[in-house]
Amino acid sequence: MHGVLRVKLNEEQKRLKLEREKSKIQEYRGLIERFQNARKKKDYSSEKLELTTELLDWNPETYSVWNYRRELFLFSVFPYISINEKQDVLDKELQYVLSKMKVFPKVYWIFNHRRWCLENAPYPNWNYEMMITEKLLSADARNFHGWHYRRYVVSQIEKQGNYDLADKELEYTSSAIATNFSNFSAWHNRTKLLELIIKKETDPESRKRLAQKILHEELDTIHQAAFTDPDDSSIWIYHRWLMGHCNQVGAPPILSVLSTEERIQYITQEVQLLEELHELEPENKWCCELIVEYGLLIRVLSNQKATKQEQATWISLIHTLQHVDPQRKGRYQSLLKKIETITNA
Amino acid sequence: MNVHSCTIIVISMNLERSKHLHYLNALGQGQDELDFWLKQHLHVSAIYWSCMSYWTLNRKEELQKEQIISFLLSCLTESGGFACYPGHDDHITNTVYAVQVLLMLDSLDRIDRDKVATYVVSLQNEDGSMKGDRWGETDARFLYSGINCLALLGRLDMLNKSAAIDWILKCRNFDGGFGLCPGAETHAAYVFTCVASLAILKQLHRIDQDLLGWWLSERQTKNGGLNGRPEKLPDSCYGWWVLSPLAIIGKLDWIDRNGLINFTLSSQDQETGGFSDRREDIPDVYHTCFSLTALSLLRYPDLEPVDARFCLPLAVTKKYNL
Amino acid sequence: MQESKSFDVILLGTNLVNSILSSACAWADLKVLHIDENPFYGEVDASFGLKDVISVSENGDWKVEDLCIKRTGSNAPSLQVMKARILEKDMLPSLKGFMIEFIPKEMYAGGSLVELLSKSKIYKYLLLKPQRSFRLYASNKEWTKVPESRADIFNDKTLSLTQKRLIMRFMKYISSIDDEPNQELLKQWLSRPFKDFLNENFELPETIREGIIYGLCQALDPEISTECALEKIKKYFQSFGNYGDYSYLIAMYGTGSELCQGFCRSSAVMGGTFMLAQKINKIEATSVELSDGEKLSAKNIISSQATNNTSMLEKRIHQRCLLVRGKCPGLFHQNLFILSEASQLHFVPYSLGDQWPNSVQARILGVGAGSCPEGYTLWYLQTLDSLESDGLLAAATDKLIELSHSEDTKPLMYVDMLLDQRDLADYDVAVETAKQLYEKITGSADTFFKRDSVFDDDDE
CATH class of the missing domain: 1.10.405.10 (Guanine Nucleotide Dissociation Inhibitor, domain 1)
Structure with a gap:
């Protein structure tokens, strides 16, 4: 159980609690028993819907009850009603699901059932669903169920209308970041959207221009954030993405259109900026580590050996790191080894 | 002797073994509490969590073997999958947990392995991913459950492996971690399911392990605990979700072991036994299981070694050559 | 006829400090009498309307009047309007609808006043x-x-x-x-x-x-x-x-006066007695004589004073x-x-x-x-x-x-x-001042706005 506070009861309070619960247990067990019997007998009479509602009100995580509820709709409701009536029935069901989502914004089964309703509805209202995702994410900007559901709704709208919402979604992440740039969920979504936006541009020349423009703007934003609060981890993870540091295996789409020289140029500029920040904040671990990591990346890309001086700078930065961030000493030790192998290679 | 070279281990608290056993013993006896009945959907899962807890505490002999097996068998449905409780529906999560427990109890011969394996394989989608049940929810957890289960059943050959691997790699993000499906944000629990799947399928060479290790080690917060995503609060169960992939790629030394041990021990309830997500919250068997297995990975004294890929006792996976 | 009535506390002036104190004492089951010479709540913390500064003569001429707020029972100088000037008489809608505060101040969302409003549930009146x-x-x-x-x-x-x-x-x-x-x-x-x-x-x-x-x-x-x-x-x-x-x-409707009224209302609910527009003849160490000669006594007499902020x-x-x-x-x-x-x-x-x-x-x-x-x-x-x-x-x-x-x-x-x-000291200073006075009266600040949980009517 996450986030349920400890309450210690004394013997008397325990006894009272059990006393109070006795009748509730009887009631709940009675409901479950009726459910199990109906299930066994394959009883799909539509009045059983009420039974499932009662059970789900007790506990929305009993997935078998959701399953049974869907079967009731499929076997004893849908076959006997018109398309419009079906829409009405599902609209009502969606309202019921929404009431559950408000209380339980992180239960997989509830989202699941909502998707089933929409996928079975003759006229699903996806724009309304967009509004729901906004509500979910304004209540908790990091709710990954909310973000997952939003991506799903966007994909449905795109499919139906045959257009794409990447630019609009990008704007949405911008406003989430303006509110709080520690929202890594928004930065993450940005990486996916920007990749889509760049891939959409098929002409190589314009694609390159677009990629450069995006890179320029993104770096500007991330610099603002980095200098405002260099202790925030989410911005540095995103920065690594922009530098293509995190994707050495495949070609990072945003950088794949640039020549190696151009990439090296970008990274060199960033290292300079990091050095500026490092001077202001000598104990900031992200600056120390990234100066080393990007330095190594430049060496790999340019296929050149590091100078003795560079090597000495890096080693001293790693010593700083081991001092300011002792929790990850082991990782810095292996970075030290990496420097040795790269510089000696 | 050079004083500076020896690491001083300051463990602020001890593992309350007997209290935890007491807590575990009491779990099955809550029929007079409403919560016991409301948690029916977690019954099979809870059996797995408590078996792992007993086992990790070196007390597997206290398990009521026959009672557990007959309960699990009563959850087996016609489809070949297991339900959370008799009279409920099959689901892959319950299936893998039931198979794991049966293997721990040396009792896989009590079920028709082919039938269970056929059930699992029937849930695989064309793109390699896996559904949780016939209703179609798809999620990296379910593919891991399927792979884990098939491996234990000795039927991995029935899986469309190359499609599964491709799909897992599509869940990977630029930060080295994995999300619940392609496009989703990296989350420690999904990192575990994907990395463990790749390890079982012997595909670890397909990922950038330094990058992954970097993301995982950044999960340790100042108080020693681990969080599941950047800028979130630590939680004792991430002890397992973050630590197990680190163990799989051999980078356990990339985080501060003592800090994590202290954080994990601070989330145990010193009165009633059991672990909670954070010090101030109520304990439960889920956090108890993953706190104990995490402590085992951290080589806390006198705990049974655990196989990080399967979240099973190492003795069991060794015995069956997994 | 002049029978002496006795109280635990007599408060003179319903400014914010005294209103808070009044409520705190009533919460502590003290017998409270609260007097103000002005015909409204709030004293210097109150608001006034246009009618209070403008008088309209029979032939329709507007005249600006003096407005002066006396600090009840105190020698501190009264607060008065220095100057009022009408610039566009014809455009003034009427004498209704404006509420002007004598001293508008900041109410910090994270300050002790807001905390007190929340704890005492007085926010419900606001x-x-x-x-x-x-x-x-x-x-x-x-x-x-x-x-x-x-x-x-x-x-x-x-x-x-x-x-x-x-x-x-x-x-x-x-x-x-x-x-x-x-x-x-x-x-x-x-x-x-x-x-x-x-x-x-x-x-x-x-x-x-x-x-x-x-x-x-x-x-x-x-x-x-x-x-x-x-x-x-x-x-x-x-x-x-x-x-x-x-x-x-x-x-809304004037922060200071609303706060004073909120606390006074809470005091009255807990048994405090209020007298507005009550002229006072004489104030002594343990008694107050009203304009009609009635003498009231109390162990503590607190007069209106500016908040301490040296x-x-x-x-x-x-x-x-x-x-x-x-x-x-x-x-x-x-x-x-x-x-x-x-x-x-x-x-x-x-x-x-x-x-x-x-x-x-x-x-x-x-x-x-x-x-x-x-x-x-x-x-x-x-x-x-x-x-x-x-x-x-x-x-x-x-x-x-x-x-x-x-x-x-x-x-x-x-x-x-x-x-x-x-x-101009902010409202939180008023809370502190009231608390200090409360400690002087009761001997301890620990019981300041403390009641048994039975009074938390809506927390179940």
């Missing part, structure tokens, strides 16, 4: 709304937003990267100001001017320094001490984000309240959906002209604040009293008209007051 610190007219003659949060600094495109870092460093310093090492540095600065402290310890750009001194601290005195300024900034940041992205709250310099403040026609959307903070109903604008020294070395603080209330009719706004301007303050306030008024973004903006009337700086 309608609270946010007031935003909004814009600053800097010495470079440009309007800038006062940086209030990390997000503000991140989003402000006019700041260089290094400046962002330095401002954040200042904000982090404030949030860790109570830590040992910071305290050491501070000791030598407390009584010295805050502007020097900023200059020497933080390399901040000019507009940001002004934003901090005149925006976050709302300083009227450019020589504001480090101690005083840091106290205000600390409270500002502690309050920001408690209920939303703002630090101040107002109560750290402030005794400077006088010239306040002007303007009744303005026009909705003035330009004077309110606006986001996509909501136009705020109360806002704060700041003019730094010399920004309105080289001849004016003092700052002006403006508080603008819209119709949503409940103090003026639809289509009108209420502006409170404050500056240090000086020979030039009249001209400075006029210049600030012109600047506000320019910024109001509506063509029909027109000041119709103003009311000037001269305030003692001690009267």
Whole structure:
């Protein structure tokens, strides 16, 4: 159980609690028993819907009850009603699901059932669903169920209308970041959207221009954030993405259109900026580590050996790191080894 | 002797073994509490969590073997999958947990392995991913459950492996971690399911392990605990979700072991036994299981070694050559 | 007939300190009598309407009257309207609908008053709304937003990267100001001017320094001490984000008078007795004689007094309240959906002209604040009293008209007051003062607003 506070009861309070619960247990067990019997007998009479509602009100995580509820709709409701009536029935069901989502914004089964309703509805209202995702994410900007559901709704709208919402979604992440740039969920979504936006541009020349423009703007934003609060981890993870540091295996789409020289140029500029920040904040671990990591990346890309001086700078930065961030000493030790192998290679 | 070279281990608290056993013993006896009945959907899962807890505490002999097996068998449905409780529906999560427990109890011969394996394989989608049940929810957890289960059943050959691997790699993000499906944000629990799947399928060479290790080690917060995503609060169960992939790629030394041990021990309830997500919250068997297995990975004294890929006792996976 | 009635406490004057104290004593089951010579609640913390300053003669002539608030049972000077001037008589809608506060002050969302309102459930008697610190007219003659949060600094495109870092460093310093090492540095600065402290310890750009001194601290005195300024900034940041992205709250229909009435009501509910418009003949150590000769006795007699705040310099403040026609959307903070109903604008020294070395603080209330009719706004301007303050306030008024973004903006009337700086101490100081008095009366501050849980009617 996450986030349920400890309450210690004394013997008397325990006894009272059990006393109070006795009748509730009887009631709940009675409901479950009726459910199990109906299930066994394959009883799909539509009045059983009420039974499932009662059970789900007790506990929305009993997935078998959701399953049974869907079967009731499929076997004893849908076959006997018109398309419009079906829409009405599902609209009502969606309202019921929404009431559950408000209380339980992180239960997989509830989202699941909502998707089933929409996928079975003759006229699903996806724009309304967009509004729901906004509500979910304004209540908790990091709710990954909310973000997952939003991506799903966007994909449905795109499919139906045959257009794409990447630019609009990008704007949405911008406003989430303006509110709080520690929202890594928004930065993450940005990486996916920007990749889509760049891939959409098929002409190589314009694609390159677009990629450069995006890179320029993104770096500007991330610099603002980095200098405002260099202790925030989410911005540095995103920065690594922009530098293509995190994707050495495949070609990072945003950088794949640039020549190696151009990439090296970008990274060199960033290292300079990091050095500026490092001077202001000598104990900031992200600056120390990234100066080393990007330095190594430049060496790999340019296929050149590091100078003795560079090597000495890096080693001293790693010593700083081991001092300011002792929790990850082991990782810095292996970075030290990496420097040795790269510089000696 | 050079004083500076020896690491001083300051463990602020001890593992309350007997209290935890007491807590575990009491779990099955809550029929007079409403919560016991409301948690029916977690019954099979809870059996797995408590078996792992007993086992990790070196007390597997206290398990009521026959009672557990007959309960699990009563959850087996016609489809070949297991339900959370008799009279409920099959689901892959319950299936893998039931198979794991049966293997721990040396009792896989009590079920028709082919039938269970056929059930699992029937849930695989064309793109390699896996559904949780016939209703179609798809999620990296379910593919891991399927792979884990098939491996234990000795039927991995029935899986469309190359499609599964491709799909897992599509869940990977630029930060080295994995999300619940392609496009989703990296989350420690999904990192575990994907990395463990790749390890079982012997595909670890397909990922950038330094990058992954970097993301995982950044999960340790100042108080020693681990969080599941950047800028979130630590939680004792991430002890397992973050630590197990680190163990799989051999980078356990990339985080501060003592800090994590202290954080994990601070989330145990010193009165009633059991672990909670954070010090101030109520304990439960889920956090108890993953706190104990995490402590085992951290080589806390006198705990049974655990196989990080399967979240099973190492003795069991060794015995069956997994 | 003159039978002596006895009480545990007799309170004279229903200003905020005494209203809080009245309620606290009644909560502690003390027998409370609360008297005010004025016919309304709140005394100096009250509001007045136009009818109180304007009299209309039979032939329809408008005449400005004297308005004077007596501090009951105290020798402290009365509070009075210094000057009231009608500028556009024909445009004044009627004498109804305006509520002018004698002394408008900040209610910090994270302060002890709001905490007390919440604990005592007195907030239920009030309608609270946010007031935003909004814009600053800097010495470079440009309007800038006062940086209030990390997000503000991140989003402000006019700041260089290094400046962002330095401002954040200042904000982090404030949030860790109570830590040992910071305290050491501070000791030598407390009584010295805050502007020097900023200059020497933080390399901040000019507009940001002004934003901090005149925006976050709302300083009227450019020589504001480090101690005083840091106290205000600390409270500002502690309050920001408690209920939303703002630090101040107002109560609809006049914050001060509503607060006083809220506490008095709570006192009455708990058994306190109230007498308004009750003249007093004589006050002695343990008794009070009313105008009809009735003598009432009490162990404790608390008269009206200005709040204790010795750290402030005794400077006088010239306040002007303007009744303005026009909705003035330009004077309110606006986001996509909501136009705020109360806002704060700041003019730094010399920004309105080289001849004016003092700052002006403006508080603008819209119709949503409940103090003026639809289509009108209420502006409170404050500056240090000086020979030039009249001209400075006029210049600030012109600047506000320019910024109001509506063509029909027109000041119709103003009311000037001269305030003692001690009267301006914020509402949290009133809580502290009331608590000290309470301790004197009961011997312990531990029971201040403490009741058994049975009184928490709606928490089950």
